[in-house]
Amino acid sequence: MHDIRFIRDNPAAFDAGLKKRNLAPLSAELLEIDRRRRTAISESESAQAKRKALSRQIGIAKGKGEPTEALMAEVAALEESLKKGEAEAAELDAELTRRLEVLPNLPFDDVPDGVDETGNVELRRIGNPRNFAFDPKDHVAIGEATGEMDFAAAGRISGARFVVLKKHLARLERAIAQFMLDLHTSEEGGYTEVNPPLLVRDNAVYGVGQLPKFAEDMFHTDNGFWLIPTAEVPLTNLVNDQLLDESQLPLRFTAWTPCFRSEAGSAGKDTRGMIRQHQFPKVEMVSITTPEQSAAEHERMTGRAEEVLKRLGLPFRTIVLCGGDMGFGSRKTFDIEVWLPGQNTYREISSCSNMGDFQARRMNARFRPKEGKGTRFVHTLNGSGLAVGRTLVAILENYQNEDGSVTVPEALRPYMGGLAVIPGPGK
Incomplete structure (x- = not known):
């Protein structure tokens, strides 16, 4: 299995290794999936942090006897957004794994070139x-x-x-x-x-x-x-x-x-x-x-x-x-x-x-x-x-x-x- 972090840091070397296997370059496609996956994860983490902050505000508001309906509606909307974000992140993670697990290993530099x-x-x-x-x-x-x-x-x-x-x-x-x-x-x-x-x-x-x-x-x-x-x-x-x-x-x-x-x-x-x-x-x-x-x-x-x-x-x-x-x-x-x-x-x-x-x-x-x-x-x-x-x-x-x-x-x-x-x- 390939390490996506290696591909992220060394896209040219990754594609060169695939070329030695007589395969087309794939780093750009894989990194785009990785970018979308990381974006979905980041957005989910931001939504989680915001939900925690709103939950604390709701607790404080209740303690003061203040209305909480608007805050609770915002939390409910975040819950829906969070579920979608987590599902998208999981789907992209699975797609990246499916793409990586069928790719062959990269040859060492001293392996001879050749098609067969x-x-x-x-x-x-x-x-x-x-x-x-x-x-x-x-x-x-x-x-x-x-x-x-x-x-x-x-x-x-x-x-x-x-x-x-x-x-x-x-x-x-x-x-x-x-x-x-x-x-x-x-x-x-x-x-x-x-x-x-x-x-x-x-x-x-x-x-x-x-x-x-x-x-x-x-x-x-x-x-x-x-x-x-x-x-x-x-x-x-x-x-x-x-x-x-x-x-x-x-x-x-x-x-x-x-x-x-x-x-x-x-x-x-x-x-x-x-x-x-x-x-x-x-x-x-x-x-x-x-x-x-x-x-x-x-x-x-x-x-x-x-x-x-x-x-x-x-x-x-x-x-x-x-x-x-x-x-x-x-x-x-x-x-x-x-x-x-x-x-x-x-x-x-x-x-x-x-x-x-x-x-x-x-x-x-x-x-x-x-x-x-x-x-x-x-x-x-x-x-x-x-x-x-x-x-x-x-x-x-x-x-x-x-x-x-x-x-x-x-x-x-x-x-x-x-x-x-x-x-x-x-x-």
């Missing part, structure tokens, strides 16, 4: 794609050949964009998530593992910016809950309506949860395989920190996500998103893309975003600084650490063998009971 993914900038590449002595298959061909990746059964149970994993592949998915959690919760990682609710209320999804703009992208139950689209929702909301001490920060949380997305806007995209599904597991990282530390925390979080891929021996690249390709609540986003030989391209496997105080304002999450008076909004950050299903896809495709078997990365073998190779078809 073509404006993103590659920062680094780690690892080299493998040179295969045979034509590599995609994960669907590999998984279905073993009989352990079953889209047909999932379709009979739930419809499109679901999968059933069995035996070695089911264990591999669990092993990946456990490996990630252990890495993030290690002393070096520094994250606290959380097992959060998967069903949340309106205020939780509103707090992270999913509502009201992205309601159709989520699943809603018939008794008022939302299924989480990512663990970012419950993890970030651990500090909603909280006043923290600066000494508590940064707070770092991680969770392995299923995630649920309707994929309302992705018709026709990635319909084959496990890349884009309605239900998928993900290990999420969330940080709560001070404004001064959020940029460093962003780099650190991205580094932790990259470390997962390094230890799994998967080639990847890291890019910074341009203003036109960033998520709604982000001020700056690093995407990590893993190499998929079955598609002969890099695909997103993690997105790490610095949200600034955008979510904190919606959640009323503050901290008390060590020095100075008052309170300040925290900064929130989130990132995939990683998408578990896409990591499984990357392992199947990068570690496949010509006979259909898949070599298990060394880092995962302790979680697979020492298994070094997932057998190919018929073995």
Whole structure:
């Protein structure tokens, strides 16, 4: 949520931020609503003050036995005016909120300009794609050949964009998530593992910016809950309506949860395989920190996500998103893309975003600084650490063998009971 006081004091900077998002300037419209709102509030306050003064005069007049009819008529007129003024102020306040709550966050100054993914900038590449002595298959061909990746059964149970994993592949998915959690919760990682609710209320999804703009992208139950689209929702909301001490920060949380997305806007995209599904597991990282530390925390979080891929021996690249390709609540986003030989391209496997105080304002999450008076909004950050299903896809495709078997990365073998190779078809 944007602060109208910032827009009032920095209209040009606000419009420049919207321009980086490829949006038209809005400061003039918003400030006109704000002006009318403040005028209505001021007039209501003046009417209240006048009513109080008249009430005192009526009391004095009654004490002296003087007539009060004219004064009382004036108070009655003020009452009517006051009700209208308060209603107008409330209506304008609601209108301003409606306008502000659907506007995306403003990008940081160092975010590249661009209208879509073509404006993103590659920062680094780690690892080299493998040179295969045979034509590599995609994960669907590999998984279905073993009989352990079953889209047909999932379709009979739930419809499109679901999968059933069995035996070695089911264990591999669990092993990946456990490996990630252990890495993030290690002393070096520094994250606290959380097992959060998967069903949340309106205020939780509103707090992270999913509502009201992205309601159709989520699943809603018939008794008022939302299924989480990512663990970012419950993890970030651990500090909603909280006043923290600066000494508590940064707070770092991680969770392995299923995630649920309707994929309302992705018709026709990635319909084959496990890349884009309605239900998928993900290990999420969330940080709560001070404004001064959020940029460093962003780099650190991205580094932790990259470390997962390094230890799994998967080639990847890291890019910074341009203003036109960033998520709604982000001020700056690093995407990590893993190499998929079955598609002969890099695909997103993690997105790490610095949200600034955008979510904190919606959640009323503050901290008390060590020095100075008052309170300040925290900064929130989130990132995939990683998408578990896409990591499984990357392992199947990068570690496949010509006979259909898949070599298990060394880092995962302790979680697979020492298994070094997932057998190919018929073995």
